[in-house]
Amino acid sequence: MYSSTARTPFRYRAGSDIAPIIGSMKTRLLPADSPGAVEDAAAALGRGELVAFPTDTVYGLGAGHDHLRKLYVAKDRPKEKRIPVLLSDAANLEASAQVTPAARALAAAFWPGPLTLILVAPRRGTIAFRVPDNPVARRLIAASGGGLPVTSANRSGHPDCRTADEVLEQLDGRVALILDGGRTAGDKPSTIVDCTTEHPVIKREGMISADEIERVLRQVQVA
Secondary structure: OOOEOOOOOOOOOOOOOOOOOOOOOOOEEEEOOOOOHHHHHHHHHHOOOOEEEOOOOOOEEEOOHHHHHHHHHHHOOOOOOOOOEEEOOHHHOOOOOEOOHHHHHHHHHHOOOOEEEEEEEOOOEEEEEEOOOOHHHHHHHHHOOOEEEEEEOOOOOOOOOOOHHHHHHHHOOOOOEEEEOOOOOOOOOOEEEEOOOOOOEEEEOOOOOHHHHHHHHHHHHHO
16 A cells, blocks of 8 residues: 655756856854844845755755755755755645645644655646744745745765754855754654655655554545
């Protein structure tokens, strides 16, 4: 009924070659709890800059919707991998994608939290969505319109970052701002479930176990 695979579900379809559109810059490190820090970060995103910030799993790297290519350049990310969207509130999902009963049940059970749901978004294909269980992350996303393209704040192929210093070590000069929210609580990435078909598929088992996911999905079947 449910299966697991390590294959990444994200694909990037726009454009061809990604030009080096980010030059070396001075990366600012700003305590996330300092006055105006989140507003400063939201303003940076509005200017087309890249901002790293803590989530409940690892540090994330965000960009405005019109500046996705900068994420690929900063991370050396393969262009075939799509960028997930983090939401400030689960209520924003219904306006963003075609939400299946299984996805709705999983979101109710695990959001905010380390669960990523792959859904069909009208005119945009399949996109992964998540609501992080971190107040700094959700405030920043809310200040940026309620939804923000975010990927892990590390160079592709390098370890995930759980502290701002680790982000700085990998991305110094490649991002404009890092919000330092201390060490993230999670020690694994989010669990990914593909809900685009009748039978959901676990694409990656992370902080939420496959048993926990399947328990919720069985309840949906019974109902």
